[in-house]
Amino acid sequence: MLEPAVVEFLANSDVDWVIQDFMSFWLPQKARGLGVKSAFFSVYSATSLVFGGPPALLIHGQGRAKKAEDLTVVPEWVTYPTKVAFRLHEVMNEEDFLDSKSNMSVFERIGRLVQGCEIVAVRACSEFEAEPLSLLKKLYGRPVVPTGLLLPQNKRRREGDERWSELKRWLDDREEKSVLYVALGTEVALSPESIHELACGVEKSGLPLVWVVGRRAGPGSIPSGFESRVSGRGFVWVGWAPQLDILAHPSVGGFLTHCGWSSAIEALGQGRV
Incomplete structure (x- = not known):
């Protein structure tokens, strides 16, 4: 049409x-x-x-x-x-x-x-x-x-964003390049079994982590007790997250992702692998 x-x-x-x-x-x-x-x-x-x-x-x-x-x-x-x-x-x-x-x-x-x-x-x-x-x-x-990778520019100011402020404070308290950032994009919908396996893996890793759980999964998809077990070293964020801000933070040292090209480019732009 x-x-x-x-x-x-x-x-x-x-x-x-x-x-x-x-x-x-x-x-x-x-x-x-x-x-x-x-x-x-x-x-x-x-x-x-x-x-x-x-x-x-x-x-x-x-x-x-x-x-x-x-x-x-x-x-x-x-x-x-x-x-x-x-x-x-x-x-x-x-x-x-x-x-x-x-x-x-x-x-x-x-x-x-x-x-x-x-x-x-x-x-x-x-x-x-x-x-x-x-x-x-x-x-x-x-x-x-x-055309080049066309890295997105992060110009948004977030002073009034309480959720980001909370996450930033949490990241500020971590050592440089110590945090694993886990985010599987907005279009990937993992099965409950896959989410539980992923949760088990990142929990056993012992690493400080930020896990962004997409809206498709929903808050109820996180295994029961996971957040309490990783309390202090893990931060779970449900829904859309400011990925560029997270990747740019000095405490983030690794990125576990679905390897979508846009996310890969954002990671490359911040020197994350």
């Missing part, structure tokens, strides 16, 4: 370029017909894009995949050492990769978009992904421009 409105806008404007994500695969072709160039800006890493392969393979049957197991191994076109691949449970349900209305996979959308655009810009840098960026140019057959 977005297509007619976007085409009308482009037809009646002096736009030279359209910069877009992967969803609107139809846009480059429509833009070209109106004399407008297009760029695919990927917030995914170059490593992830390389895994998908060249556009022709992305479009025809999810790249090289004939069955789910095919996506659990490193592709044959990858020329550098890597272990990046899907886990089997991540690809067993095909609906995870399909648009239910168009019956078009995420793979095919990216493939059609890359074929239609003039350049691909990637939220990456050569210092971090030199080999994937170089290979991606060959796979895509068009310029691939690293």
Whole structure:
């Protein structure tokens, strides 16, 4: 339903370029017909894009995949050492990769978009992904421009935030680089069993820790008695948390996360691993 409105806008404007994500695969072709160039800006890493392969393979049957197991191994076109691949449970349900209305996979959308655009810009840098960026140019057959990691700037003032003030005081009392920060992103919903296993692990570690439990899990998901057992060395925060503030605090020395690219970039920006 977005297509007619976007085409009308482009037809009646002096736009030279359209910069877009992967969803609107139809846009480059429509833009070209109106004399407008297009760029695919990927917030995914170059490593992830390389895994998908060249556009022709992305479009025809999810790249090289004939069955789910095919996506659990490193592709044959990858020329550098890597272990990046899907886990089997991540690809067993095909609906995870399909648009239910168009019956078009995420793979095919990216493939059609890359074929239609003039350049691909990637939220990456050569210092971090030199080999994937170089290979991606060959796979895509068009310029691939690293934009840098685009570290977010933390400009929010939190003087009146009582929850943050409490956490900051707690962090201020810890030794430098002694605290493990545990946060699995806003979209990851762990099973109760996984949450209990994670709680058991961080409790046995003996480390000072800040554990941010997402809203999807809820306060009742924390194992009974966990907070009292880690009292004094553990701080549990339920709901959205100021991650940049936490990562920037001198007492934080490690980050246990789901490895989403945005969280990884925020950690890299603060020198956390």
